[in-house]
Amino acid sequence: MGSGGGQWIVEKRSSFRSEPLEVNVSETGCLSIVVLGASGDLAKKKTFPALFNLYRQGFLQSNEVHIFGYARTKISDDDLRNRIRSYLEKGSAKSEEVSEFLQLIKYVSGSYDTEGGFRMLDKEISLHEEFRNSTEGSSRRLFYLALPPSVYPVVCRMIKLCCMNKCGWTRIVVEKPFGKDLDSAEKLSNQIGELFEEPQLYRIDHYLGKELVQNLLVLRFANRFFLPLWNRDNIDNVQIVFREDFGTEGRGGYFDEYGIIRDIIQNHLLQVLCLVAMEKPVSLKPEHIRDEKVKVLQSVMPIKDEEVVLGQYNGDEEVVLGQYHGYRDDSKVPDHSNTPTFASIILRIHNERWEGVPFILKAGKALSSKKADIRVQFKDVPGDIFNCMSSNHAIRILLDHSIRKSMSVKQPGLEMSTVQSELDLSYKQRYHGVTIPDAYERLLLDT
Numbered sequence: 001m002g003s004g005g006g007q008w009i010v011e012k013r014s015s016f017r018s019e020p021l022e023v024n025v026s027e028t029g030c031l032s033i034v035v036l037g038a039s040g041d042l043a044k045k046k047t048f049p050a051l052f053n054l055y056r057q058g059f060l061q062s063n064e065v066h067i068f069g070y071a072r073t074k075i076s077d078d079d080l081r082n083r084i085r086s087y088l089e090k091g092s093a094k095s096e097e098v099s100e101f102l103q104l105i106k107y108v109s110g111s112y113d114t115e116g117g118f119r120m121l122d123k124e125i126s127l128h129e130e131f132r133n134s135t136e137g138s139s140r141r142l143f144y145l146a147l148p149p150s151v152y153p154v155v156c157r158m159i160k161l162c163c164m165n166k167c168g169w170t171r172i173v174v175e176k177p178f179g180k181d182l183d184s185a186e187k188l189s190n191q192i193g194e195l196f197e198e199p200q201l202y203r204i205d206h207y208l209g210k211e212l213v214q215n216l217l218v219l220r221f222a223n224r225f226f227l228p229l230w231n232r233d234n235i236d237n238v239q240i241v242f243r244e245d246f247g248t249e250g251r252g253g254y255f256d257e258y259g260i261i262r263d264i265i266q267n268h269l270l271q272v273l274c275l276v277a278m279e280k281p282v283s284l285k286p287e288h289i290r291d292e293k294v295k296v297l298q299s300v301m302p303i304k305d306e307e308v309v310l311g312q313y314n315g316d317e318e319v320v321l322g323q324y325h326g327y328r329d330d331s332k333v334p335d336h337s338n339t340p341t342f343a344s345i346i347l348r349i350h351n352e353r354w355e356g357v358p359f360i361l362k363a364g365k366a367l368s369s370k371k372a373d374i375r376v377q378f379k380d381v382p383g384d385i386f387n388c389m390s391s392n393h394a395i396r397i398l399l400d401h402s403i404r405k406s407m408s409v410k411q412p413g414l415e416m417s418t419v420q421s422e423l424d425l426s427y428k429q430r431y432h433g434v435t436i437p438d439a440y441e442r443l444l445l446d447t
């Protein structure tokens with residue numbers, strides 16, 4: 001599924017308990033895709049563009065599919081179509097193609113915790129199914145929760161109560177972050193698990209669908225060049241960096257409850273870390289890859305306070321920079337919010353391959369540039385005859401799918417590093433309450 005042009009992947013957890021498999025598995029016939037939270041940021045930036053890409057590539061047929069947007073905001077079908085149009089009209093998409101696709105979308109407004117809206121939604125879906133003359137067992141209903149996780153339980157209850165498919169499959173896709181901590185994640189899992197069978201549930205992390213994240217396995221395990229080097233004897237540190245040059249932009253309601261660690265680091269960056277650090281899986285089967293990822297996570301040591309930097313962007317420099325409002329200026333963010341919008345954390349993996357190699361995970365909003373990358377920094381060459389000042393050999397893997405050149409090997413002279421470290425410093429000055437432990441300043445702030 002394209003996300004702004006890239007690929008999406010849903011990770012299917014193999015059952016935690018033994019479950020009967022889904023009975024109806026028809027993959028043809030009338031398909032209703034329901035985007036809950038259709039008024040939001042994810043829906044316009046990624047979900048609808050991804051569905052549009054599937055449509056353009058012929059994976060969604062206009063004689064089978066209908067798309068429903070659902071949210072509380074009171075808008076018309078056309079209002080929703082107009083909101084998302086500009087996100088679809090990118091690249092080579094023709095305006096007629098966009099218009100055709102938009103005609104497949106209908107909007108239903110309703111709350112998340114009462115039956116009225118969901119009954120209405122069910123009625124609209126049924127009308128579509130009747131119109132498509134779907135025969136028994138051949139209709140499909142997919143509910144995509146583009147919503148803050150706090151409302152997943154109630155929304156799932158409402159779907160179960162009002163919108164189940166009577167003669168075909170019903171599936172649920174939920175977004176990250178999955179809860180806030182272990183307790184809430186387990187609670188959420190139980191709550192949803194009581195309503196749906198495991199094979200009906202899909203948990204999504206769109207970073208796993210980025211072309212270059214998928215390529216990591218190939219880079220590591222199909223490449224004799226890297227195999228012998230990928231360990232503590234040769235690698236000095238690994239940096240996995242996510243930067244955005246815009247702030248929360250109206251998403252304060254969602255973001256303030258979760259913060260940058262739960263929004264980016266706990267899911268996207270940890271998935272990448274697992275792919276960089278794990279051992280070779282037995283095969284490419286999802287369960288085998290999952291097993292190796294779990295071993296990495298189990299080997300991560302408790303994080304030390306002095307190896308964490310947290311910050312929150314403010315608006316003090318607005319006049320100078322002319323572009324940033326402070327995080328607390330967002331009307332949905334409380335005046336005294338301490339939610340971090342920047343975090344830099346060192347993880348240490350206690351195993352034979354990685355002992356002593358810091359994995360530095362950094363994520364920030366309202367930074368000076370937009371990028372997501374992995375930097376694998378190699379140790380100095382012994383007996384250096386070029387008088388290099390510091391470690392100069394690194395592989396940089398850019399995760400942004402719009403950047404075609406996926407990998408470059410850096411040679412002495414790292415200008416990029418110097419420039420970006422200055423930019424990060426200006427970010428630091430604009431931040432509330434950032435304390436940088438001296439010894440770690442370079443590792444935590446440089447990129």
Ligand SMILES: NC(=O)C1=CN([C@@H]2O[C@H](COP(=O)(O)OP(=O)(O)OC[C@H]3O[C@@H](n4cnc5c(N)ncnc54)[C@H](OP(=O)(O)O)[C@@H]3O)[C@@H](O)[C@H]2O)C=CC1
Nearest residue numbers: 037039040041042071072073146147175176177251253254
């Ligand atoms: N934005 C992105 O690029 C990405 C987001 N995600 C995930 O998608 C989910 C939604 O994120 P995003 O779309 O950015 O967030 P938004 O803040 O845009 O929320 C989406 C919609 O949910 C409703 N909503 C917002 N806050 C609440 C609340 N507290 N209670 C009930 N409903 C609420 C609003 O719709 P209304 O008021 O109309 O009902 C809103 O339009 C999150 O879990 C996020 O992690 C994942 C990948 C990328």
Ligand SMILES: O=C1O[C@H](COP(=O)(O)O)[C@@H](O)[C@H](O)[C@H]1O
Nearest residue numbers: 003176206207244263264268372
């Ligand atoms: O999950 C999220 O990801 C987006 C960034 O995704 P990208 O593919 O554009 O890198 C981020 O903006 C958002 O805060 C977060 O919820």
